[in-house]
Amino acid sequence: MLRIKGLTKVYQGNTKAVDDMTIDVKDGEFVAFIGTSGSGKTTALRMLNRMIEPTSGTIEIDGKDISRMNPVELRRSIGYVLQQIGLLPHMTIRDNIVLVPKLLKWDEKKKNEKAKELLKLVDLPESYLDRYPAELSGGQQQRIGVVRALAAEQNIILMDEPFGALDPITRDTLQDLVKELQQKLGRTFIFVTHDMDEAIKLADKICIMSKGKVIQFDTPDNILKHPANDFVRDFIGENRLIQDSPNIRTVEDAMIQPITINVNESLNNTVKLMREKRIDTIFVTNTDNKLLGYLDIEEIRDGIRSGSELIDIMERDIYRVRLDTKLQDSVRTILKRNIRNIPVVDENNVIKGLITRSNLVDIVYESIWGEEEAAGVDSQ
Incomplete structure (x- = not known):
């Protein structure tokens, strides 16, 4: 438990950067500090590890x-x-x-095991451990920067607008990674942001600040x-305010049944199934129905021509969401990344459903028509 009580920071000229902040953060919670520039969110964060000393109040861990x-x-x-990972x-x-x-003077064996685990x-493959940052892509470097904060097994992780300077797609990817790691490892995250969409997507609780x-x-x-x-x-912002329950549904409420193929199947059988189901993308699973990747029709055609096996040509880098992901986050992701569908998995990476651009469109139209019908009834 992190307990903040009466936390205040006064700078020269009697300016209160943080003014009597009192909140409790439970173990394993993801809390976002958000506000306009000068609201005190970063000052509050830095007092939590005494990079800035408070004027008054207490912080208990x-x-x-x-x-x-x-x-x-x-x-x-x-x-x-930091802001720059x-x-x-x-x-x-x-x-x-x-x-x-x-x-912290960990022994070599423990350090190596932790590096491999993260x-x-x-x-990322274990062979990357002996590479240098310049040998990795920008996105891979960012992922390493995120997990580095988890290496010492601290229970509390502070993040000060770490994705602020990134392009939208990289930022979206790292947001998903941070949330997934936080849930998997059960750590307490305090995250400073100025982006309300980011706070809504990531946080269990949001602390909105103004003038300290x-x-x-x-x-x-x-x-x-x-x-x-x-x-x-x-x-x-009015566009984010929730008026009724459909806006806060999870992907589980809207997903459809995905078409999958076992990784050991032949490409010819894969084509046959895709033709039968009239789809141009198919998801690849193992015998436990865990998601391994996907194939589209172009990759299969090239694979058949070259005599390749399914496992050799499937795309392994696949964006996925968990069952409890908010539907509005998936809508935003589909629009940002211009992708057609998103597989839905459980905590064990077993594929449970599929969110597609087309079925999201159906939901949007349904909500619009539903509102119009309701308005018509009210007006009579």
């Missing part, structure tokens, strides 16, 4: 007042991701990942349904 802790030891016990170019990926564990979490004060601290759904005042309403 599991009942311990952090003001009584050694600040260096405190910072080593809390993960911190930069890897050290002269160090290998392995050395970049275990930077903090090295400071690399596996972001679907906490204006509203609640779940995204409650904030969208019941904004505390006009400031929150204006900050959220």
Whole structure:
């Protein structure tokens, strides 16, 4: 439990950057601090690891007042991701990942095991550990930068607008990665952002700040349904406010049955199934129905001509979402990335459904017509 009580920071000239902030963060929660420029969100974050010392108030971690802790030891016990997720170019990926564990004097075996474990979490081969950052793509470097914050096994991870300078697609991908890792590892994340869409997508709770004060601290759904005042309403924007339940449905409510093929099947059988089902993309699974990748008709045609096996030509890098993902997030992703469909998986990566551009369009039309019909009934 992270308990913040009466936290205040006053700068010269009696300017209150943070004014009497009081919130509780449960273990394993993802909390977003959000507000306009100068709202105090970054100052509040930096007081949590004493990079900035508070003027008054208390911060307790599991009942311990952090003001009584050694600040260096405190910072080593809390993960911190800067606005620029930069890897050290002269160090290998392995050395970049275990930077903090090295400071904590972990033995070599433990450091190596942790580096391998984290690399596996972001679907990169173990051979990358001995490469240098310049040998990886920009997206791969960003993924390493994210997992590096998890290497020392700290229970609290602070992130200060880590994706602010990234292009929309890379940003969207890393948001998904951060949320997936946070849920999988059960860590507490405090995340500063100025982007309400990002906060809604990632956070279990959102702390909206203005002029140093906490204006509203609640779940995204409650904030969208019941904004505390006009400031929150204006900050959220009318287009995001939830008017009725269809807008907060999860992908599980809207998904359709996917067509899959076992990885050991022949390409000819794959074509036969695709023709029968009249589809141009098929998802590949193992015997446990875990999602391995996908194939489209062009790849299959080329594969048959070259005499390849299904496993050799399938596309493994596939965007997927979990069953509890909000439907509005999937709509946003489909529009941003211009993709046709998104497979839905459970916590074990077993494919459970499919969200397609066409069935999302049907839902949008249904909601529009539904509203019109309701308006017609009300007017009579």
